[in-house]
Amino acid sequence: MATIKDVAKLAGVAISTASYALNNSDRISAATKQKVEAAAKTLNYKKNGFASDLKRTKTNTIALILSDLSGPFYSELIKGVQDVTSANNYDLIACNSIGGAQSTAVKFLTEKRVDGAIILAHNITDELTIESATYGTPLVLLDRYLDDNHVYHVEVDNIQGGYRATEYLITHGHTEIAYISGPAASNDNILRYQGYQNALMDYHLHLHSRWHIQGDFTREGGYRATKLLIAQKKLPHAIFYANDEMAVGGLHAFKENNIRIPEDLSIIGYDDIQLSEYVQPPLTTIKQPKYEVGALAAHLVFQILNGEKIDHHYKLSTELIERASVQPRKS
Amino acid sequence: MATIKDVAKLAGVAISTASYALNNSDRISAATKQKVEAAAKTLNYKKNGFASDLKRTKTNTIALILSDLSGPFYSELIKGVQDVTSANNYDLIACNSIGGAQSTAVKFLTEKRVDGAIILAHNITDELTIESATYGTPLVLLDRYLDDNHVYHVEVDNIQGGYRATEYLITHGHTEIAYISGPAASNDNILRYQGYQNALMDYHLHLHSRWHIQGDFTREGGYRATKLLIAQKKLPHAIFYANDEMAVGGLHAFKENNIRIPEDLSIIGYDDIQLSEYVQPPLTTIKQPKYEVGALAAHLVFQILNGEKIDHHYKLSTELIERASVQPRKS
DNA sequence: CTGTTAGCGCTTTCAG
DNA sequence: CTGAAAGCGCTAACAG
Numbered sequence: 001m002a003t004i005k006d007v008a009k010l011a012g013v014a015i016s017t018a019s020y021a022l023n024n025s026d027r028i029s030a031a032t033k034q035k036v037e038a039a040a041k042t043l044n045y046k047k048n049g050f051a052s053d054l055k056r057t058k059t060n061t062i063a064l065i066l067s068d069l070s071g072p073f074y075s076e077l078i079k080g081v082q083d084v085t086s087a088n089n090y091d092l093i094a095c096n097s098i099g100g101a102q103s104t105a106v107k108f109l110t111e112k113r114v115d116g117a118i119i120l121a122h123n124i125t126d127e128l129t130i131e132s133a134t135y136g137t138p139l140v141l142l143d144r145y146l147d148d149n150h151v152y153h154v155e156v157d158n159i160q161g162g163y164r165a166t167e168y169l170i171t172h173g174h175t176e177i178a179y180i181s182g183p184a185a186s187n188d189n190i191l192r193y194q195g196y197q198n199a200l201m202d203y204h205l206h207l208h209s210r211w212h213i214q215g216d217f218t219r220e221g222g223y224r225a226t227k228l229l230i231a232q233k234k235l236p237h238a239i240f241y242a243n244d245e246m247a248v249g250g251l252h253a254f255k256e257n258n259i260r261i262p263e264d265l266s267i268i269g270y271d272d273i274q275l276s277e278y279v280q281p282p283l284t285t286i287k288q289p290k291y292e293v294g295a296l297a298a299h300l301v302f303q304i305l306n307g308e309k310i311d312h313h314y315k316l317s318t319e320l321i322e323r324a325s326v327q328p329r330k331s
Numbered sequence: 332m333a334t335i336k337d338v339a340k341l342a343g344v345a346i347s348t349a350s351y352a353l354n355n356s357d358r359i360s361a362a363t364k365q366k367v368e369a370a371a372k373t374l375n376y377k378k379n380g381f382a383s384d385l386k387r388t389k390t391n392t393i394a395l396i397l398s399d400l401s402g403p404f405y406s407e408l409i410k411g412v413q414d415v416t417s418a419n420n421y422d423l424i425a426c427n428s429i430g431g432a433q434s435t436a437v438k439f440l441t442e443k444r445v446d447g448a449i450i451l452a453h454n455i456t457d458e459l460t461i462e463s464a465t466y467g468t469p470l471v472l473l474d475r476y477l478d479d480n481h482v483y484h485v486e487v488d489n490i491q492g493g494y495r496a497t498e499y500l501i502t503h504g505h506t507e508i509a510y511i512s513g514p515a516a517s518n519d520n521i522l523r524y525q526g527y528q529n530a531l532m533d534y535h536l537h538l539h540s541r542w543h544i545q546g547d548f549t550r551e552g553g554y555r556a557t558k559l560l561i562a563q564k565k566l567p568h569a570i571f572y573a574n575d576e577m578a579v580g581g582l583h584a585f586k587e588n589n590i591r592i593p594e595d596l597s598i599i600g601y602d603d604i605q606l607s608e609y610v611q612p613p614l615t616t617i618k619q620p621k622y623e624v625g626a627l628a629a630h631l632v633f634q635i636l637n638g639e640k641i642d643h644h645y646k647l648s649t650e651l652i653e654r655a656s657v658q659p660r661k662s
Numbered sequence: 663c664t665g666t667t668a669g670c671g672c673t674t675t676c677a678g
Numbered sequence: 679c680t681g682a683a684a685g686c687g688c689t690a691a692c693a694g
Contacts, residue, residue, distance in 0.1 A: 001443075001467070003671055014681040019673060027679060044465065049442030050381040050390075051671035054686050059381075061435070082427065091435035094425040096413065104392065104422035111380030112332075134375065136332070248609075278579075278609050334687055345665040350689060358663060382687035385670050 002043035011039035022047070061091035062301055063114040065105040067121040068096055074120070077142075080294025081118060088302050090115070097121040101128065109137065116301040118142065118294075122186075138304035140297040144187045152304065154296050154314040158188050161286045161318035162195020165240050165268045168284075168320060170203050173329030174237035174266060178211035180225045180250070182242040186217070192242050192270060211236055215246045222246025226253035235265060237329055244269035244276045244285055247325075251279055262327035272321050282323035289316050333374035342370035353378070392422035393632055394445040396436040398452040399427055405451070408473075411625025412449060419633050421446070428452040432459065440468065447632035449473065449625075453517070469635035471628040475518045483635065485627050485645040489519050492617045492649035493526020496571050496599045499615075499651060501534050504660030505568035505597060509542035511556045511581070513573040517548070520573050523601060527571055542567055546577045553577025557584035566596055568660055575600035575607045575616055578656075582610055593658035603652050613654035620647050 008018035013032060021028045021036035028036075039045075053059045064081055066074075078094070085092040093114070097105035100123055108114050109124075109132040116138040119129065126146055133139040133150035140152045169177050179196050182189030193212075200207050210232065215225040222241060229235070230253060241247035247269035254261055261267055261281055269276060272287035293316060303310050339349035344363060352359045352367035359367075370376075384390045395412055397405075409425070416423040424445070428436035431454055439445050440455075440463040447469040450460065457477055464470040464481035471483045500508050510527050513520030524543075531538050544560055546552040553572060560566070561584060572578035578600035585592055592598055592612055600607055603618035624647060634641050 004673095005671080015672085016674075016682080017680055020680090023673085029679060032679080044462070046441055046443060048385070048671050049438065049444045050385045051686090052673070054379070054381045054385055054688090055671085055673045057686070082429070086430060091438060092426065093435065093439075095423065098413070099417060104424065107380070107422060108424075110377055112377060113380045131375075275606065275609055278606055278611075280611065335689095336687080346688085347666080347690080348664055351664085354689085360663060363663080379687050382670090383689070385672090385687085386689045388670070 002040075002045040004045070004047070006043055007036060007039045007045050010043060011036045059113060059115050060089075061093055061114050062116040062118070062298070063105070063108050064092060064094045065097055065109070065117055065119045065121050065124065066094060067123055068098055074290055074294075076290035077120075077294035080291040080296075081298045082294075084295050084298035084302070088298075090302075097124050100125075112137070116140075116305055118297045118301065138301050140300050142293065142297060149312075152300050152310070152312050152314075154293055154300065154316065156288045156293060156316045156318055158191030158318075159195040159198065161270065161288070162192035162240075163199045164195070164318065164320050165192075165270065165286050166196045166199035167203070169238045169240060169266060169268060169326065170199065170205065172238075172266065172326055175205055176208075176211070176236040176238070177205070178213065178229060178236040178239045180213050180215045180222060180229075180239060180241045180246055182215060182217040182246075184214070189217075189242050196240055215242065217243050217245060219245045219249035219252075222249030223253050224249075226250035230254075230257050230259070235259070238266040238268070238326065241267060241269045244271040244273045244283060247283055247285070248275060248279055262325050266326040266329070268326055277323070281325050284323045284326045285321050287319045287321045289318070292316055333371075333376040335376070335378070337374055338367060338370045338376050341374060342366045390444060390446050391420075392424055392445050393447040393449070393629070394436070394439050395423060395425045396428055396440070396448055396450045396452050396455065397425060398454055399429055405621055405625075407621035408451075408625035411622040411627075412629045413625075415626050415629035415633070419629075421633075428455050431456075443468070447471075447636060449628045449632065469632050471631050473624065473628060480643075483631050483641070483643050483645075485624055485631065485647065487619045487624060487647045487649055489522030489649075490526040490529065492601065492619070493523035493571075494530045495526070495649065495651050496523075496601060496617050497527045497530035498534070500569045500571060500597060500599060500657065501530060501536065503569075503597065503657055506536055507539075507542070507567040507569070508536070509544065509560060509567040509570045511544045511546045511553060511560075511570060511572045511577055513546060513548040513577075515545070520548075523573050546573060548574050548576060550576045550580035550583075553580030554584050555580075557581035561585075561588050561590070566590070569597040569599070569657070572598060572600045575602040575604045575614060578614055578616070579606060579610055593656050597657040597660070599657055607652075608654070612656050615654045615657045616652050618650045618652045620649070623647055 004018050005015055008015045018036050021033045062085060082092055095104040095108055097103045106128060109117055118140045120142040122143060129146060130148045133148055142154060145153060179193060181193060197207060213225040213229055215221040241250060247267055259265060269283045269285040272285045276283035276285050296314060335349050336346055339346045342349060349367050352364045393416060413423055426435040426439055428434045440448055449471045451473040453474060460477060461479045464479055476484060510524060512524060528538060544556040546556040572581060578598055590596060600614045600616035603616045607614035607616050627645060
């Protein structure tokens with residue numbers, strides 16, 4: 001492999017000259033520059049990125065860490081991150097955190113291979129996160145809260161979202177509203193449930209534990225939870241699924257049991273995934289500003305990188321998307 | 332930032348000793364190792380990944396290059412890649428090729444930041460690809476063919492897939508079959524069309540140019556192409572959409588015009604995207620073995636990395652998924 | 663088992 | 679405008 005040394009030799013100049021020429025410094029005469037470039041071309045010279053990163057002690061790349069690269073992608077979020085990253089002339093790489101401490105994500109975080117990172121992956125431990133943050137890599141967390149001076153947060157207001165969903169159901173005349181939850185450990189889930197409770201309370205409705213069914217954010221889980229609900233003799237008026245995937249699973253269950261949505265029962269989801277528009281009936285749901293989350297997170301990284309003092313916490317709000325899965329209750 | 336030098340000093344050993352200790356070499360006594368590790372801990376030492384990559388001249392990571400990180404993800408494909416990458420103890424990063432020569436992808440390819448790459452991105456030029464391959468990075472191309480000694484290919488048999496789709500329509504009694512194509516430049520599209528032509532020929536059916544409508548693989552494009560088809564006075568018996576996205580768009584168009592699928596007209600798609608199962612009616616389509624493509628591609632990278640001599644070309648076959656959008660023609 | 667030392671390939675002062 | 683030289687942080691001979 002040709003190095004800059006070879007290029008310099010072939011061009012008949014000093015190494016530093018070659019380096020300057022290749023990096024478009026204006027200290028180099030046009031003629032010299034030509035020579036060097038020609039030499040580089042004939043040798044098929046490629047700069048070694050690591051060597052220069054090492055020297056400059058910065059990488060110009062930030063990482064987006066996700067629990068699973070192959071998972072359901074937050075496509076909009078990525079787009080947000082991507083747009084501002086490239087606007088700042090930085091590179092973006094995505095890596096997964098499968099494998100915990102052995103994962104690519106941890107390695108990149110830990111070995112200073114990136115200048116900053118945006119994390120949306122529950123399986124990176126808090127300790128590791130703090131540790132990485134401490135030594136100077138700006139870290140923006142998207143899915144949980146960590147009280148550390150070097151860690152920043154952007155979250156969407158899940159309490160408000162949960163509240164809106166529930167309130168919408170209530171104002172459509174439903175009073176018996178079930179909540180099919182995500183995994184108990186999920187922060188998002190806890191907050192949405194919080195919103196659900198608040199709404200119930202504000203409208204003086206009772207919270208029945210029989211209508212809090214455990215799900216897990218998967219379609220399958222939504223299906224099972226719904227079956228369970230159906231197995232209980234009495235149905236609620238409406239169901240708030242903690243995410244759309246589960247609502248889709250629920251739809252299957254209802255179909256199997258000949259329960260019509262929204263005639264017999266209204267349902268609302270959360271997330272506004274692509275599918276929700278196509279399912280029968282189209283799902284009314286709470287949409288999160290995913291693009292904005294991504295863009296904001298990336299912005300923060302750059303502000304921190306620039307040494308600006310900024311807040312540690314940002315909260316974005318949600319939007320209700322009305323489709324056809326909720327109907328006023330005809331009493 | 333603490334370096335290995337600091338660690339060595341604090342531990343009272345030589346730099347090399349520290350390095351060995353940190354890398355679990357068995358040449359180091361347990362006691363020394365303890366000392367070094369303790370020192371590293373108190374200094375919050377993190378190895379600098381680049382420095383060691385530079386020294387070892389390998390990175391242990393391979394890249395998966397996609398046209399757009401935020402695009403419709405080939406989730407299964409990524410999973411395939413991921414599984415074999417981590418089985419080989421390698422890291423995987425995904426980067427996007429938006430921005431052409433300025434993109435992260437090109438930078439990583441070109442600056443030797445990865446040991447190998449799998450490319451599924453039309454916007455990386457052939458020249459660049461070959462150039463990168465030439466200097467030794469194993470490259471596996473997923474979406475096109477390039478005749479270069481250093482470039483490897485895995486593709487799914489699109490001719491066969493196109494043939495199957497068309498044949499399926501024919502054996503259901505349809506003789507006037509339209510083809511809504513992808514972008515003219517797309518290799519996949521060309522091959523699928525080839526299969527379509529072959530099937531028509533084998534069954535002695537005519538190829539009418541009025542039934543070859545230009546699309547672009549997007550939902551919107553499928554919608555427009557379908558509108559166009561509808562605007563012509565006569566409808567075909569069936570339509571083969573070069574991908575599912577376009578078929579979904581087509582469905583919208585038909586709905587608007589009160590044309591019932593599959594009663595009035597049968598349609599078949601290609602890809603088996605997640606949506607196709609949920610759309611009304613569920614889409615009959617050609618499924619590609621995406622996971623296998625990903626896994627095989629990653630396998631190849633490692634074989635090449637190990638200096639094994641392997642074929643330059645692999646072809647996987649497709650599968651027809653029967654759902655409800657095709658109906659036998661009642662003449 | 664431990665220490666000395668020579669680079670990996672590049673950037674960047676600092677003198678010409 | 680150009681060149682010599684000093685490292686960035688780490689690894690791996692090699693010699694004790």
